[in-house]
Amino acid sequence: MPEAPTVLLLAEQTKQFIGQKVLSAEGKASKFDKSRLVGQPVTAVKTFGKELLICFPDFTLRVHLMLFGSYTINNHKNGILHLGLEFQKGELNFYACDTRLIEEPLEEAYDFRREVMNERFDKKLALSDLKKKPKLAIVDALIDQNLFAGIGNKIRNEVLFLVGVHPLSKVNAIDDDKLMEIIEACVTFMFRMFEWKKAGVQDENLVIYKREECPRDKMPVIAEKLGSRVIYYCDKCQELYE
């Protein structure tokens, strides 16, 4: 289950293992030697966009839930175990995901100024990055993980509806103030989504994604395939900048 708000919640739950050592590491994960984890204590838990980062003294375990990933904490479920970590107190299991080890220091591997939900997220940097892709449709720009780590298909559709911008508007046609408004709306919306996640709800609160009619003017929502994903919008309420 991806998108940054979900992963942030996962990180929050994973922090209970900080300070504990891994007693055993099981599962079909094969991109690294699982035995390296055994005996190592968790030193910190972080996120970068849709990636969960479990830090150990000499390396970091990176977990990406992709589209179908799931996890259980202190219990388990049926299905193929991708990576299961047993700690002194409790266990953490991942299914259908991608795991790797990052050997270099995190500060070298990641620029946390581009992590939308990070306290170091730099909106001005995001704006200048965005303007380097003038011909890109705003809906494509928002999901580019190199620009905005953590935004997914639901978030981009919801945010563009909330700010009244047509998804196919080109970046260079949108003025700086409006671009900044979009960036700020992303941050706000993602934290709102995080709260919904914590409360166990989410999709009920989405107003345009997969909806039949626009909540504002009751016009039919347009669902359009763009590349491999479907985008949702109201072409009356969302202004096309071109």
Add this chain to the structure above:
DNA sequence: CTGTCTGTTCCGAT
């Protein structure tokens, strides 16, 4: 850059 592939679960149609 377009298309293809993988992975899991759910839901609706047959």
Add this chain to the structure above:
DNA sequence: TATCGGAACAGACA
């Protein structure tokens, strides 16, 4: 009732 196909919060690669 059981089964099948498509879709879905993603990203990698040819």
